[in-house]
Amino acid sequence: xxxxxxxxxxxxxxxxxxxxxxxxxxxxxxxxxxxxxxxxxxxxxxxxxxxxxxxxxxxxxxxxxxxxxxxxxxxxxxxxxxxxxxxxxxxxxxxxxxxxxxxxxxxxxxxxxxxxxxxxxxxxxxxxxxx
Amino acid sequence: xxxxxxxxxxxxxxxxxxxxxxxxxxxxxxxxxxxxxxxxxxxxxxxxxxxxxxxxxxxxxxxxxxxxxxxxxxxxxxxxxxxxxxxxxxxxxxxxxxxxxxxxxxxxxxxxxxxxxxxxxxxxxxxxxxxxxxxxxxxxxxxxxxxxxxxxxxxxxxxxxxxxxxxxxxxxxxxxxxxxxxxxxxxxxxxxxxxxxxxxxxxxxxxxxxxxxxxxxxxxxxxxxxxxxxxxxxxxxxxxxxxxxxxxxxxxxxxxxxxxxxxxxxxxxxxxxxxxxxxxxxxxxxxxxxxxxxxxxxxxxxxxxxxxxxxxxxxxxxxxxxxxxxxxxxxxxxxxxxxxxxxxxxxxxxxxxxxxxxxxxxxxxxxxxxxxxxxxxxxxxxxxxxxxxxxxxxxxxxxxxxxxxxxxxxxxxxxxxxxxxxxxxxxxxxxxxxxxxxxxxxxxxxxxxxxxxxxxxxxxxxxxxxxxxxxxxxxxxxxxxxxxxxxxxxxxxxxxxxxxxxxxxxxxxxxxxxxxxxxxxxxxxxxxxxxxxxxxxxxxxxxxxxxxxxxxxxxxxxxxxxxxxxxxxxxxxxxxxxxxxxxxxxxxxxxxxxxxxxx
Numbered sequence: 001x002x003x004x005x006x007x008x009x010x011x012x013x014x015x016x017x018x019x020x021x022x023x024x025x026x027x028x029x030x031x032x033x034x035x036x037x038x039x040x041x042x043x044x045x046x047x048x049x050x051x052x053x054x055x056x057x058x059x060x061x062x063x064x065x066x067x068x069x070x071x072x073x074x075x076x077x078x079x080x081x082x083x084x085x086x087x088x089x090x091x092x093x094x095x096x097x098x099x100x101x102x103x104x105x106x107x108x109x110x111x112x113x114x115x116x117x118x119x120x121x122x123x124x125x126x127x128x129x130x131x
Numbered sequence: 132x133x134x135x136x137x138x139x140x141x142x143x144x145x146x147x148x149x150x151x152x153x154x155x156x157x158x159x160x161x162x163x164x165x166x167x168x169x170x171x172x173x174x175x176x177x178x179x180x181x182x183x184x185x186x187x188x189x190x191x192x193x194x195x196x197x198x199x200x201x202x203x204x205x206x207x208x209x210x211x212x213x214x215x216x217x218x219x220x221x222x223x224x225x226x227x228x229x230x231x232x233x234x235x236x237x238x239x240x241x242x243x244x245x246x247x248x249x250x251x252x253x254x255x256x257x258x259x260x261x262x263x264x265x266x267x268x269x270x271x272x273x274x275x276x277x278x279x280x281x282x283x284x285x286x287x288x289x290x291x292x293x294x295x296x297x298x299x300x301x302x303x304x305x306x307x308x309x310x311x312x313x314x315x316x317x318x319x320x321x322x323x324x325x326x327x328x329x330x331x332x333x334x335x336x337x338x339x340x341x342x343x344x345x346x347x348x349x350x351x352x353x354x355x356x357x358x359x360x361x362x363x364x365x366x367x368x369x370x371x372x373x374x375x376x377x378x379x380x381x382x383x384x385x386x387x388x389x390x391x392x393x394x395x396x397x398x399x400x401x402x403x404x405x406x407x408x409x410x411x412x413x414x415x416x417x418x419x420x421x422x423x424x425x426x427x428x429x430x431x432x433x434x435x436x437x438x439x440x441x442x443x444x445x446x447x448x449x450x451x452x453x454x455x456x457x458x459x460x461x462x463x464x465x466x467x468x469x470x471x472x473x474x475x476x477x478x479x480x481x482x483x484x485x486x487x488x489x490x491x492x493x494x495x496x497x498x499x500x501x502x503x504x505x506x507x508x509x510x511x512x513x514x515x516x517x518x519x520x521x522x523x524x525x526x527x528x529x530x531x532x533x534x535x536x537x538x539x540x541x542x543x544x545x546x547x548x549x550x551x552x553x554x555x556x557x558x559x560x561x562x563x564x565x566x567x568x569x570x571x572x573x574x575x576x577x578x579x580x581x582x583x584x585x586x587x588x589x590x591x592x593x594x595x596x597x598x599x600x601x602x603x604x605x606x607x608x609x610x611x612x613x614x615x616x617x618x619x620x621x622x623x624x625x626x627x628x629x630x631x632x633x634x635x636x637x638x639x640x641x642x643x644x645x646x647x648x649x650x651x652x653x654x655x656x657x658x659x660x661x662x663x664x665x666x667x668x669x670x671x672x673x674x675x676x677x678x679x680x681x682x683x684x685x686x687x688x689x690x691x692x693x694x695x696x697x698x699x700x701x702x703x704x705x706x707x708x709x710x711x712x713x714x715x716x717x718x719x720x721x722x723x724x725x726x727x728x729x730x
Contacts, residue, residue, distance in 0.1 A: 073730055120695055
């Protein structure tokens, strides 16, 4: 084999490696931004919510957070938990509605929540995804 | 005889004798000094030496009049020996000149002259002059009697002459002197003869008879009056305890009146005074002998006094001297007692009087001092009775004071006052009483002020000030249950505050400012007016500002009806201080509010 033939095969392998890395990054982006509403929803401003939750009533937000603690459980309403927001480390109360009772929420687990600000300013889950 | 001396003792009291009164009345019918004052007659208890007069009882040797005279005697310097001896010699000379074996007209005249000499001495008090005057008056009355006897003889001669004339006239006219009838029976002639010659003679005869009777009466009266005056003077001198003058006066009386009668005629009261004591009517002899015995008794008493004084038996010596003084106050031998000896007695008497006064006014401290002094100076002083009185009273007073202390401790105000009053009545000058009273009253003032302060501070809710001065208020409110309860609540609250502060300080030492604030905040909400607590809470608020701010915000959100914000704030606060009870309670409460059916 000639020296020219060994150089072109190395170049082809490099391109394949770059392509695979691009495919991985795109997949990660797709998965991390959720599908559908999660991908399009606005991030919840935790500081604004903490000071004036009532003004955000009726809005839907995306919340990337870790489970902090279980506060209360209502058979009719669901589970009231506290979550620590990924960015800013603020802790917010969150009502995980009963349709998500099947999800085993454990402390420090990372979730993506699609939440709606309820009547009394309380966050209600509309979608729960594990990233 | 003792009773007679007792009469002598009370006589000055009764008569208030000073200088002798002129012997001008018979004494029997004239009113006495007591009668003139409108008071009753004295009664005498010789056994107990007690005089009852005008409804009051006096001890003979313990009355103001006697005491003043006795102390005056004790304070007076002794008389000059030379003077006393000369005076006594004069009196003895008078008595010798008038003695029954030596009496003569010349002797009487010399004795009369010596009376004037004796009256020149100060201690004679002019009594010899009074006797001389009485003797002179008696002599003059006797001279008057001689004149009246001569006049009586003249009158008798005149009566004889008139009777002879009448007899001659009746014979010459033929009238019967008795029947007055003429022998011829001519009545008209009889009447003319009577009118012309007989009637003037008979009238004159009646007049002369009357004059004779009157002259006789005057003679009798003048002699008797002089004798009575002399007797009254003797009695007066006897009652005034001028015994030497009594003897001289009796001697003169016997010379002047030739000892015609020894019976003394006195007024009813004076007669009774002697009769009840001597058992019979007084005579010059009994009075003379009583005077002699009194003089002798004074001499014996003074000897006894000097022996007792030498043995430091001051109590007995004082009694002997007082008794002797009562009898022979005016005798020269009494005046010769040395001043030094009398001063010792005077000091003893004054100390005794001080003791009596101290016991009377219940000054037992002074009484004890006096008793101690008397026991030191007088070996025969009987301290049993005063000591018993003093100790009994002191013990009783101390018992009442002990009860008063107990009452004060128990808060028994009425009992305290009652016991203090009882202690004061028994021993008013008790130093312990003064000390205890001062303490109690001072405490009462402090307590009253403390109560006023407590009421004021309580109304101002200044519990901190009450707590800082709690000892004063605890003592002050001890007797007031309602105030005591109020104080107890204040102190309990303050103990809670102080405990919270201390606990908070300990938490703060661990660097847990949020925990320290929360610890103090819980108490501060119950006691928002305590300045120290507020100050401490303010300091902690600055040190744990974020946590405090979250709790305050949560409370405010909750209050504003925003449970989500409130819950968010509580959760954040709990993240900062996981042990926060405020956050925990808020989270539980809000979760129940959000999920009413939560488990």
